[in-house]
Amino acid sequence: MRATRLVLVAGIAAAGLALAGCSGGSGGGSAGGDGHGPITYVQGKDNNNIVRPLIDKWNAAHPKEKVTFKEQSDKADQQHDDLVQHFQAKSTDYDVVDVDVVWTAEFAAKGWLTPLEGQYKIDTSKLLPATVKTATYNGKLYAAPQASDGGLLYYRSDLVPTPPTSWDEMMKDCDIAKANGINCYAGQLAQYEGLTVNASEAINGAGGTVVDTSGKPTLTTSDAEKGLDQLVQGVKDGNIPQEVLTFQEEQGRTAFEAGKYLFMRNWPYAYSLATTDATSVVKDKFKVAPLVSASTLGGHNAAISTYSKNKATALDFVKFLESNETQTYFAQKGSLAPVVASLYDDPTLVKQLPYLPTLKESILKAVPRPVTPFYPAVTKAIQDNAYAALKGTDSTKDALDNMQKAIQSATAG
Structure with missing residues (x-):
């Protein structure tokens, strides 16, 4: 569920990519209703068990505007498809929806999200600018930043006193894993959104890019090849076990918690679980x-469905989600990345959550994925071809050539 990096600038040719047939998302507030009353909040699996207590708190204070929690699966692709099905049906069942940052443009372009302007305007001045960009499409804010996300390197500090600062250093440290009878590195390399993230990070880390600032793919370079090939060679060498090609976030987390891996790439949510799980x-x-x-750059935003009948309550609930109090609660109980900038420098919170400065650094340096209504096709192109390289079906070079062509086709309209 956190799924979230391509040097795909937040403005990834939004004007150019919003083709005539896909740019009708400006009217969002016309459907549904503006009333107060019960609403339904939709989000992926609540791994840290933080949503229900939060909603209980809201409901106690708003007995006539109670929120019902609709929990989706823990798979981002299934969450996306569920939302699409309800939007296409113009369903009034979903009021506030948790939207992965890479879905904002797609949903906004199709008119499914209520623009947060006019009577629905929210204050974004206290938020991290990067999070606001993820909720913006064609110059309009369509969602409220709720939780940011940056990737972190989890490492066994009892075995590796000083963490590696480069891929080559980390691969050398794999000898420590072998000496201790454990595996070396786990990422998210199953054929899903997480692979888009991991492959893009590898490419960017080697000096390559997936697209340029105009949105054109830039994958046929030596740097891009070097980056993806690091993952490919890691699998070939056994430093990345074959089982990691089936790993999403949860499989990697549970394996790391079980002491089976020296290193793990994952999102902040895994921190609280690794420190509190009995197992x-x-x-x-x-x-x-x-x-x-x-x-x-990962994260999730809270958006109001165009078809909601009680948008006034939905807006109040969205503001509640990004309040300082709720954001602090998310960080303390779920190790989620706050969207309120000041919380990263709060001495009390940093003392309780010592990873916050590292997380802030990760987010500030993070590269967003494309803001494009064609994102599902773009990410599929990356996933399919990166996976072919990891499995050895295609060479790294051929996989990148095919990825380049598929992205060009996907964004051609």
């Missing part, structure tokens, strides 16, 4: 560091 054998044996390559 975690690494509670006091791991730390986090910046990734050896710049992170993908």
Whole structure:
């Protein structure tokens, strides 16, 4: 669920990519209703069990505007498809929806999200600018930043006192894993959104890019090949076990908690679980560091469905989600990355969550994925071809050539 890096600038040719047939998302507030009353909040699996207590708090204070929580699966692709099906049906069942940052443009372009302007305007002055960009399409804000995300390198500090700062250093440290009878590195390399993130981070970390600032793919370069080939060679060498090609976030997290891996690339949410799960054998044996390559910018935004009947309540709930109090709660109980900038420098919070400075660094240096209504086709092109290289079906060069062509086709309209 956190799925989230391509040097795909937040403005990835938004004007050019919003083709005539896809740019009708400016009218969002015309459907549905503006009333107060019960609403439904939709989000992916609540791994940290933080949503229900939060909604209980809201409901206690708003007995006539109660929120019902609709929990989706823990798979981002399934979450996306569920939202699409309800939007296409113009369903009034979903009021506030948790939107991965890479879905904002797609949903906004199709008129499914209520623009947060006029009577729906929210204050974004206290938020991290990068998070606001992820919720903006064609110059309009379509969602409220709710949780940011940056990738972190989890490492066994009892075995590796000093974390690696480059891919080559990390691969050399794999000898430590072998000496201790454990595996070396786990990322998210299954054929899904997480692979887009991991492949893009590898490419960017080697000095390559996936697209340029105009949105054109730039994958046929030696730097891009070097980056993707690091993952490919890691699999060939066994430093990245074959099982990692089936790993999404949760599989990697549970394997790391079980003490089976020296390093893990994952999102901040895994921190609280690794320190609190009764079954975690690494509670006091791991730390986090910046990734050896710049992170993908991840995160989730809260959006109001165009078809909601009670948009006034939906707006109040959205503001509640990004309040300082809620953002602090998310950080403390779920190790989610706050969208309120000042919380990263709060001494009390930093003392409780010592990874916050590292997370802030990750987010500030993170590269966003494309803001494009064609994102599902773009990410599929990356996933399919990166996976072919990892499995050895295609050479790294051929995989990147095919990726380049597929992205060109996907964004051609």
